[in-house]
Amino acid sequence: MLNVEKIRADFDVLNPESPAKAPVYLDSACMSLKPRQVVEAMNDYYANYPACAGRSSHKLGDKVTKKVKKARELVTEFINAKSDDEIIFTRNTTEGINLLANSLGLQKGDIVLISDKEHNSNLVPWLRLRDKIGIVVRICPTNEDGTFNLDNFSQLVSGAKLVSVVHTSNLDGVTNPAKEIIKIAHQAGALVALDAAQSIPHKKVDVRDLDVDFLAFSGHKMLGPTGTGVFYGKLELLEKLSPFLVGGDTVESTSYDSYKMLPAPEKFEAGLQDYAGIIGLGEAVKYLSQFDFKYIAEHEFKLNAYITNELQKIPKIKIIGPEDPKLRSGIVNFYIDGTDMHKFAVMLDEMAGIEIRSGRHCVHSWFENKKIYNSARVSLYLYNMMEDAETFITNLKKILEIL
Amino acid sequence: MPCIVALIVFGIMGIFSASHRALAEEAFGCVFKRITFRPCNTGFAEKIKGKILSKLLVRSAFLAKMVNRHYEILSWIFFILMVGSTIWVGRGVYNFYVYGSCNGLNESGFCAFDPSGENNKVTSVGDDSSCGITQQSEQNVTLENINLSGFPAINTGSKDTVVFVGCYACDYSRKAYPDIQKLVKDKKSNYIFAHYPAKGDTMFLGEAGYCVQKEYPEKFWEFNDYLFTADKDYVLNKSNLDEILSKFGFDVKKISDCANSAETKTAVQDQTTELKKTNLYGTPTIFINGKAFVGPKPYRVYRSAINKFIFF
Numbered sequence: 001m002l003n004v005e006k007i008r009a010d011f012d013v014l015n016p017e018s019p020a021k022a023p024v025y026l027d028s029a030c031m032s033l034k035p036r037q038v039v040e041a042m043n044d045y046y047a048n049y050p051a052c053a054g055r056s057s058h059k060l061g062d063k064v065t066k067k068v069k070k071a072r073e074l075v076t077e078f079i080n081a082k083s084d085d086e087i088i089f090t091r092n093t094t095e096g097i098n099l100l101a102n103s104l105g106l107q108k109g110d111i112v113l114i115s116d117k118e119h120n121s122n123l124v125p126w127l128r129l130r131d132k133i134g135i136v137v138r139i140c141p142t143n144e145d146g147t148f149n150l151d152n153f154s155q156l157v158s159g160a161k162l163v164s165v166v167h168t169s170n171l172d173g174v175t176n177p178a179k180e181i182i183k184i185a186h187q188a189g190a191l192v193a194l195d196a197a198q199s200i201p202h203k204k205v206d207v208r209d210l211d212v213d214f215l216a217f218s219g220h221k222m223l224g225p226t227g228t229g230v231f232y233g234k235l236e237l238l239e240k241l242s243p244f245l246v247g248g249d250t251v252e253s254t255s256y257d258s259y260k261m262l263p264a265p266e267k268f269e270a271g272l273q274d275y276a277g278i279i280g281l282g283e284a285v286k287y288l289s290q291f292d293f294k295y296i297a298e299h300e301f302k303l304n305a306y307i308t309n310e311l312q313k314i315p316k317i318k319i320i321g322p323e324d325p326k327l328r329s330g331i332v333n334f335y336i337d338g339t340d341m342h343k344f345a346v347m348l349d350e351m352a353g354i355e356i357r358s359g360r361h362c363v364h365s366w367f368e369n370k371k372i373y374n375s376a377r378v379s380l381y382l383y384n385m386m387e388d389a390e391t392f393i394t395n396l397k398k399i400l401e402i403l
Numbered sequence: 404m405p406c407i408v409a410l411i412v413f414g415i416m417g418i419f420s421a422s423h424r425a426l427a428e429e430a431f432g433c434v435f436k437r438i439t440f441r442p443c444n445t446g447f448a449e450k451i452k453g454k455i456l457s458k459l460l461v462r463s464a465f466l467a468k469m470v471n472r473h474y475e476i477l478s479w480i481f482f483i484l485m486v487g488s489t490i491w492v493g494r495g496v497y498n499f500y501v502y503g504s505c506n507g508l509n510e511s512g513f514c515a516f517d518p519s520g521e522n523n524k525v526t527s528v529g530d531d532s533s534c535g536i537t538q539q540s541e542q543n544v545t546l547e548n549i550n551l552s553g554f555p556a557i558n559t560g561s562k563d564t565v566v567f568v569g570c571y572a573c574d575y576s577r578k579a580y581p582d583i584q585k586l587v588k589d590k591k592s593n594y595i596f597a598h599y600p601a602k603g604d605t606m607f608l609g610e611a612g613y614c615v616q617k618e619y620p621e622k623f624w625e626f627n628d629y630l631f632t633a634d635k636d637y638v639l640n641k642s643n644l645d646e647i648l649s650k651f652g653f654d655v656k657k658i659s660d661c662a663n664s665a666e667t668k669t670a671v672q673d674q675t676t677e678l679k680k681t682n683l684y685g686t687p688t689i690f691i692n693g694k695a696f697v698g699p700k701p702y703r704v705y706r707s708a709i710n711k712f713i714f715f
Contacts, residue, residue: 342446346453351461359446398460402468 002291002299008383010035010287024354024388029170029198029331029361029379032223034284041283042225042276053275054249054266064275071282072265075230078285079215080206086238088231088265089278093197094121096216096231097164099268100193101125102244106161108134113160113190115140115148116369117171120362122164122195140165146321148176153184160190167215168199171363172321173304173331173379175199178210186211191237197221201381202300202329204293213237219277224284228277231268238264245270291382300330300380303389307332307378310393314400320375330380333361341376344399352395354388405448405478406433411485426451501707503700509544523698525685526573526601543682544695550677553670555616555623556595563592563709566690568683570601571608571630572639576687579699580631583689586705596627599678601686607641607662610671611648614661619653626651 008014011033014022025033045067051060053068072084081087090096102125106112112126116139129135140156143149146169157163163185168175178194185192193214199205201222207215214237219228233241243250243261247270252260261267304325311317311334320333335341345358358376360367367374378392410430417424433447452474459467470477495505495514503522505514511523546566554566567583569576587594598609608630616623629647630638637643648655661667681688681695689696691708707713 340446340449342449343453343456346450347457347460350454350457398464399456402456402460402464402471 002295002382004299004383004385008385010037011383012036012039014383021353024352024391026354026356026378026380026384026388026392028201028381028384029221029377030357031226032201032221032381033383034225034280035223035287037287038223038225038280038283042280045276045279050276052272067279067282068273068275071278071285074282074285074289078289079200079230079232080208081232082208083235085264086232086235088233088238088268089273089281090216090229090231091227091274092121092218092220092229093119093195093216094229096229097122097193097195098125099231099244100164100214100216100233100241101129103241103268104162104191105242106133106135109136110161111136111138111159113138113140113153113156113163113165113185115165115176116142117146117169117363117366118164118166119170119195119197120364121197122166123365126164142174145323146172146174147327148174148181150177150180150184153181157185157188157190160185160188162191162193164193164195166195166198167205168196168202168329169321169363170198170331170361171366172333173198173328174321175203175327175329178212182211182213198329198331201288202293203297207232219281219284222284223287225274225277225280227274228281230281233264235264238268241268243268243270247271249273296382297329299382300384301326303380303384303386304328304330304332306386306389307393311396314397316400320372331377332379333375333377335372335375338373339403341374343403344376344396347399348392348395351398352391354392354395356392405451405474406430406437408478408481408485409447409451410434411489501704501713502696503698503704509695509697522700522704524575525687525698526570526575527685528599528601528679528683544684544688544697545681546690546693546695549681551595551597553674553677554595554597555612555620555627556593557624558587558591558593561591561593563590563692564595564690565592565705565709566595566597567687568597568599568678568681568689569631569687570599570605572600572602572605572635573686574635575685575699576601577631577635579687579689582699582702582705584628585702586709589706590709592709597674597678599675599683599686603639604641605639606671607644608638609675610662610667611644611658613667613671613674614658615648615651615653618657618661619651622651622653 013033014025016022045064049060049063051058051064053061053064055061072087072089075087076084088099090099106129112135114122114126114137126135126137130137138156138160140153141149163181165176165181167178182192191213193216194210194212196205196215196217198221200217205215213234215232217230219230220226249272250262250267250270252262254260308319308325311319311332312323316336317334318336320335321328325332341358345356348354348356356376356378359374361375361377410427413423413427413430417427429447436442456467456471459470498507499505499514499516502508503517504510505516506512509523511520514520551566565583565587567580569580586592598605598612600606600609612623612627612630615626638647645655645659648658683697685697687699689705691705694708696704696708
């Protein structure tokens with residue numbers, strides 16, 4: 001069981017001087033809140049040892065090197081990677097996927113298979129490569145309720161060089177059957193990359209168990225700092241990738257007409273890194289690791305089930321994704337036909353400080369295809385209480401009375 | 404439509420508040436998209452609607468419902484009111500610039516730019532000679548059929564004519580006097596001075612001035628300047644008159660004899676009677692090319708009245 005009250009005590013934003021001013025934060029799929037431990041770790045870096053890692057041999061530099069190394073070890077352990085060298089620090093998931101797209105050496109005619117509800121970060125890089133070098137982007141349609149269609153996938157994966165799919169969708173919270181997808185893809189000779197931005201914060205992701213080739217996720221959705229992320233790759237594959245961003249810190253030595261690249265992960269981490277962010281990310285991993293993800297999932301399901309149940313009583317509200325909240329992680333994304341959902345978000349915030357996301361959630365392609373203008377998304381996390389869900393429902397009903 | 408209303412409202416509020424400035428910027432973005440024939444997809448209109456409805460909903464669900472239902476109509480009403488009030492404000496600003504009062508020439512109603520009504524204060528010429536704001540229709544104050552030939556004048560023949568009717572004892576006349584001198588100097592306009600004894604006993608100064616003009620015309624303006632600019636209590640004290648006359652090198656006896664003569668008293672009285680025909684109700688009253696400006700207006704008002712195109 002999660003002790004939500006104890007967890008909430010770690011988040012300053014949830015504990016303002018006046019309790020009435022505490023936000024009802026239901027937008028963690030966009031950005032999670034940060035526990036004090038993460039903020040303090042970053043402040044500590046800036047206040048006490050704001051030096052370079054891996055190059056300066058003084059005490060401060062040495063301390064940064066050790067802290068960054070520790071953060072990498074924590075991430076390695078967190079996703080059960082084989083080696084620290086498989087962990088590349090990036091700015092976010094988008095950068096991780098771009099790294100892959102621009103380093104994999106795809107050629108004209110190579111097929112990349114994605115699903116029909118990818119975040120723009122796992123759609124645009126491939127479409128751009130299609131326009132630039134002529135790769136083929138194949139779209140795998142999901143079921144009507146948003147769940148993954150393995151039959152469609154099995155048919156479409158044939159000939160694909162790479163499968164790049166979302167693990168847990170930010171659109172509807174559906175978690176795709178990654179293990180089966182990877183197995184089928186490997187049998188078909190395709191590499192697999194997972195966009196794990198929404199899964200890593202909410203469930204145990206074991207890269208070795210999944211046997212996934214590449215995986216990208218962001219720090220800011222898992223209690224970590226903004227501008228931090230991780231790109232994982234199997235070491236033997238990383239060795240074959242040619243980095244698209246090079247320069248300082250990526251090379252062992254240079255002459256005026258040659259250079260010798262460092263191995264992974266250094267060759268992918270060009271330039272001075274966001275050390276404070278990386279240290280903060282390590283702290284976030286440490287913080288999350290103290291919980292059993294089973295309990296986080298249970299907690300999110302309990303709140304999701306309540307909200308889903310209440311929303312299902314309102315005929316004009318349509319929930320995106322499967323009806324069963326168990327299949328939607330901590331996400332409840334809903335809309336009303338012909339209604340701009342932005343005003344719901346604004347009104348909830350104005351009335352009771354309830355912060356939800358409205359819009360197309362960077363999955364414009366899906367909304368365009370379904371001809372839905374936009375939606376309002378509630379996303380839950382370990383610090384949300386049942387009271388948050390109740391406050392949301394109470395105020396939503398008030399709004400619906402007048403609209 | 405809500406974007407235009409929001410732009411105007413937040414634009415004005417943004418002068419005083421940074422948060423409203425940000426909203427004004429958003430509204431501008433929305434309006435700019437509309438006027439460049441692009442869809443306003445910034446979500447701003449919905450955001451504003453949401454903010455308004457949520458504020459209302461906290462107070463009254465019924466009211467919020469009504470506003471939501473008639474939001475577009477209400478937006479139009481607000482827009483029309485906004486345009487009306489903007490024009491009204493524009494008119495007020497114009498009036499204030501050109502006449503010194505938001506409400507028009509010599510109108511003494513409340514004006515935000517001149518809240519104490521300084522530009523309309525006069526010493527009334529009635530029996531009570533009270534000082535302050537006296538409202539009267541300016542249309543009645545006119546120089547038509549008024550004979551000004553006996554009053555001191557300079558720059559005769561100029562295309563512009565300024566007539567200053569003031570009282571030596573009137574603070575407001577004393578306030579306006581330097582501006583009128585500056586105006587006459589700058590614009591080289593025909594300038595006629597008329598003393599009107601609005602307050603206290605200033606007839607003796609009027610009579611003295613009449614005689615100075617008669618006996619020492621070349622020194623009259625210097626003398627007149629002194630009466631308006633020197634310490635008021637000193638000037639208004641009859642016993643100081645001889646000393647003042649001496650200062651200017653006048654023959655005191657000659658001026659005194661002249662001032663005490665029946666002819667002077669009749670002439671000065673006739674001048675006052677003539678001035679009364681203008682229907683003036685307070686001093687200072689300044690006629691610029693026939694238009695009456697009652698009360699001490701800012702200098703720009705006088706200048707605008709002479710300028711061809713208000714500003715130049």
